[in-house]
Amino acid sequence: MDLTIQPHKLSGTVTVPPSKSLAHRAVICAALSDGTCKIDNIALSDDIIATTEAMKAFGAVIEQDGSTLTITGAGQYVTDAKANESATTAEHLIDCNESGSTLRFVVPISTLFQGASRFVGRGNLGKRPLTIFYDIFEEQGISYKPTEGELDLVVDGNLKPGNFSFPGNVSSQFITGLLFTLPLLDGDSVITITTPLESIGYIDLTLDVMNAFGVTIENEGHQLFRISGGQSYKATDYRVEGDYSQAAFFLCADALGNDLLVDDLSMDSLQGDRAVVSILEAMGVSFEQQGNGLIGTAKDGLHGTLIDAAQCPDIIPVVALTACLSEGKTEIINAGRLRIKECDRLQATASELKKLGADIEELPEGLLIHGVKSLKGGETVWSYKDHRIAMMLAIAATVCEQPITVTDAECVSKSYPNFWEDYKAIGGKIQ
Numbered sequence: 001m002d003l004t005i006q007p008h009k010l011s012g013t014v015t016v017p018p019s020k021s022l023a024h025r026a027v028i029c030a031a032l033s034d035g036t037c038k039i040d041n042i043a044l045s046d047d048i049i050a051t052t053e054a055m056k057a058f059g060a061v062i063e064q065d066g067s068t069l070t071i072t073g074a075g076q077y078v079t080d081a082k083a084n085e086s087a088t089t090a091e092h093l094i095d096c097n098e099s100g101s102t103l104r105f106v107v108p109i110s111t112l113f114q115g116a117s118r119f120v121g122r123g124n125l126g127k128r129p130l131t132i133f134y135d136i137f138e139e140q141g142i143s144y145k146p147t148e149g150e151l152d153l154v155v156d157g158n159l160k161p162g163n164f165s166f167p168g169n170v171s172s173q174f175i176t177g178l179l180f181t182l183p184l185l186d187g188d189s190v191i192t193i194t195t196p197l198e199s200i201g202y203i204d205l206t207l208d209v210m211n212a213f214g215v216t217i218e219n220e221g222h223q224l225f226r227i228s229g230g231q232s233y234k235a236t237d238y239r240v241e242g243d244y245s246q247a248a249f250f251l252c253a254d255a256l257g258n259d260l261l262v263d264d265l266s267m268d269s270l271q272g273d274r275a276v277v278s279i280l281e282a283m284g285v286s287f288e289q290q291g292n293g294l295i296g297t298a299k300d301g302l303h304g305t306l307i308d309a310a311q312c313p314d315i316i317p318v319v320a321l322t323a324c325l326s327e328g329k330t331e332i333i334n335a336g337r338l339r340i341k342e343c344d345r346l347q348a349t350a351s352e353l354k355k356l357g358a359d360i361e362e363l364p365e366g367l368l369i370h371g372v373k374s375l376k377g378g379e380t381v382w383s384y385k386d387h388r389i390a391m392m393l394a395i396a397a398t399v400c401e402q403p404i405t406v407t408d409a410e411c412v413s414k415s416y417p418n419f420w421e422d423y424k425a426i427g428g429k430i431q
């Protein structure tokens with residue numbers, strides 16, 4: 001789907017969708033529990049569908065009523081060996097679609113159940129790193145068969161408790177997957193992170209949701225995690241809070257002169273992407289809180305700054321757009337992992353914003369931006385089939401002098417299926 005967008009100011013209230021990261025975690029904890037849970041404020045984006053379907057494959061029963069999921073957990077199949085044999089000896093087929101979270105969370109979880117699991121997916125997912133798990137599987141004698149190209153991975157074997165150690169700069173999702181799994185084993189484990197941990201906020205989300213479901217982990221400075229075995233997830237009800245990664249698009253839109261109240265934000269959220277607020281403040285934006293919403297304004301204009309992407313990779317494309325219209329120089333550092341997301345986001349951000357008239361240069365691990373007065377637009381730009389690039393370009397369109405056409409715009413369904421409807425509802429002009 002190609003969309004031509006006219007330059008037009010956005011205004012009004014936008015209620016951000018529920019946090020995708022928290023939704024993955026709540027669905028997984030509920031689906032591993034030993035009872036029935038209601039998970040409220042769920043949006044069935046492609047990634048969340050991948051996770052719900054995955055957990056159904058292991059025996060969880062999931063029913064949808066509007067934005068609420070009623071989940072009856074498969075905890076009994078983990079703990080009861082007899083039930084394992086009768087209920088889940090077949091190969092589980094897990095379609096991760098393009099969701100790195102689903103893949104890295106569910107691979108270790110799958111080893112809790114009897115029978116092999118086959119993980120398939122598409123887009124960039126087959127190219128995103130998994131070697132941290134492969135090393136563990138080699139060590140523990142768990143069989144795994146990856147294939148080249150599109151993801152098609154068969155994992156067969158049961159993870160054993162023990163000592164795990166690996167670097168913290170590839171993806172925090174490996175840690176989250178192991179944290180979900182290890183407490184259900186019959187012995188204690190320790191995870192040691194051998195380099196400074198990046199994406200720390202996502203580990204805090206994992207620990208927080210697990211805690212809500214009665215599972216606890218000892219966290220020693222995010223470099224060492226002590227996990228007691230023999231725990232179980234207790235059924236509980238949970239509401240998913242609004243998503244700061246999605247709010248970032250609208251908060252940056254505000255910084256760029258749009259006029260939005262960005263609603264359903266938890267002011268003490270653990271989401272790492274809440275960093276968008278402090279980054280924009282450092283660039284000259286002031287925020288006013290109205291209820292659970294924020295309105296940003298840059299009365300005296302925006303100025304460039306130094307931005308460390310290590311803890312908040314997902315907001316970087318739209319923050320980079322904002323920097324393109326901020327006076328002076330912005331350098332974005334520690335952003336190497338943006339190259340291993342749905343696309344190479346450093347390359348995609350630089351190439352598409354350059355087409356629109358920005359002065360932006362790709363660095364090996366970041367971006368170097370010199371602010372310009374305006375973006376001319378008038379070009380066709382590609383989303384790279386990456387939701388966060390598509391949404392960033394939609395915000396760029398509001399500040400371009402000429403219309404732009406965004407190609408492969410439907411990819412927003414990965415995290416925010418209603419994005420284009422919401423965009424139109426606040427004044428976005430799509431032809």
Ligand SMILES: O=C(O)C1=C[C@@H](OP(=O)(O)O)[C@@H](O)[C@H](O)C1
Pocket residue numbers: 020021022024101170171172173176198199202313314337
């Ligand atoms: O755990 C999560 O929910 C996520 C962790 C982050 O990945 P990395 O830890 O690989 O940076 C983030 O980019 C991704 O969108 C969601």
Ligand SMILES: C=C(OP(=O)(O)O)C(=O)O
Pocket residue numbers: 047098099100101102314341342388415
């Ligand atoms: C990278 C993302 O998600 P995932 O890693 O789950 O595919 C994202 O949502 O930007």
